Amino acid sequence: MLNLMKSEFIKLRTLRSTLVATFILIAFPVVITVLNAFFLTEPKDTFMIEILTTTGFVSMLMSGVLGVFAIAQEYSQGTIRITFASTPLRTKVYVAKAFVLSLWVAFSVALLQVIGLGIASFALKRRGFDFGVMYKQNPYDSAWQVLFAFGAVCILFALVGFALGALLRNSPGAISTLILVPLLVEGILVGLLSAVFKIDISRKVPFTAALNSVQINPDGSRWSLVGYFGIWCLGLSILAALFMKRRDA
């Protein structure tokens, strides 16, 4: 299993596409957060976390894109045949890939938080603000919880992207699905059901729950929301692993 994970790590680190996606995942929220720390005229004690997690939606999507790349490119480039020839147990391949991908995204998110909040904190202190980036507004919550939830959601996005890539075996299709469902499809579904049947499913759609979980004051228990998205992710992953096992390579 260790050899397989090492092999998957080499695959991730030796492709320009995955490195560029990782760079965007880290750089976009860092740049926006740091710029705000330097130039926002009246920052509040919660704004750094808010900006980081709001702009972090791009990081979530890029995590998903990384997940798609990790598997769909193998199908489009034919390397999946060598992967399966090297390790005939496909479930093992799926688990190893998902695990390495999760570690990759976790490390990237940790890096973006350390760099973004580190520089932002430094900038705020130089401008004379004494609260840094860690707020104390909500006694039931803390900045740490938001940051950890953000990391968890990024990993889950990556795993959802990975599962979609394994199911569709096609990068453009999987990436389109990954972007359209949270940005468009869920909103339309919630709106339609609410308008036509007077049913409110706004708290039951997975991507909305995931995005809600990284708000400073989420609509519901933060970790229940993360867990709910995680259950969807697990279901999709099991389906994808079954398809990967049964379909011809």
Add this chain to the structure above:
Amino acid sequence: MILVENLTKRFAGVTAVDDLSFTVAPGHVTGFLGPNGSGKSTTMRCMIGLDHAQSGSATFNGVPYSKLSQPLRRVGTLLDAGNAHSGRSARNHLLWMAANTGIGKSRVDAVLEQVGLSDVSRRRVGKFSLGMKQRLGIASVLLGDPEVLILDEPVNGLDPEGIRWLRDLLRDLAKEGRTVLVSSHLLSEMALIAEELVVIGQGKLITQCSVGDFTTRFAKQWVRVVSPQIQALKSLATEKGAVGVDEQGGVNFSGISALQLGELAASAGIVLHELSPQAGSLEDAFLDATASSVQFHSAQSEGLGK
């Protein structure tokens, strides 16, 4: 030793491989022949578990591929030269394969040297020619120093030097006692590389035999005769049931041996300038053997057939 038994693979109602059984013995190169769409590549994919066969099995020295520990060290496969990510360098491509099986970096560099790609090992595969990709594919087969090698169209895109190198390499590997199965459409090349043949058509086994037996069995055989009294000899031979066809200053006789023709000419006092037994090539034998199994005909060959 590769043992394929009763392998059947269907795609949406189309039977690509139909109850196929054959063996590939170690010690010599075995050619895997068949017309386009005959199921060669599907068979190879089923053998290593990439495609799921509906029934049947393939074993490598008695063990199914899925049960092999570190399969790359036991079976080296080249199914498509393009099976390398175009954005990754040749060396990195082999490095991830090596890491998967616990093979060291020195072995990666050694196989790159062996296939002649050392100088371009850090170049991206997308910038490789087909021949270079083919060499990289062969490097990936050699990486684990396997005892069984399966190669699908390995000479595609190789230059003459590359073809000769591969031919010598495969023969040497076979001489070392390894099992080598190679498919190719270049029958002249196959005639030089292979000693044994497995010939399939429409997913079914047509024959498995040595190259010599195959040409003897399937290729046309005739006797070419050049003589100043050829019409007299033709009449005598026709009486014996032979058929003579005029061809480039001589006559090609079929249905009679060179021995019989020589004796016939001698008994009639006919002077002979040439009396030579002729046999069709492996290509001729292949075309005859698979004539009823060819799925895709070109317009030209159909026209010639008429």
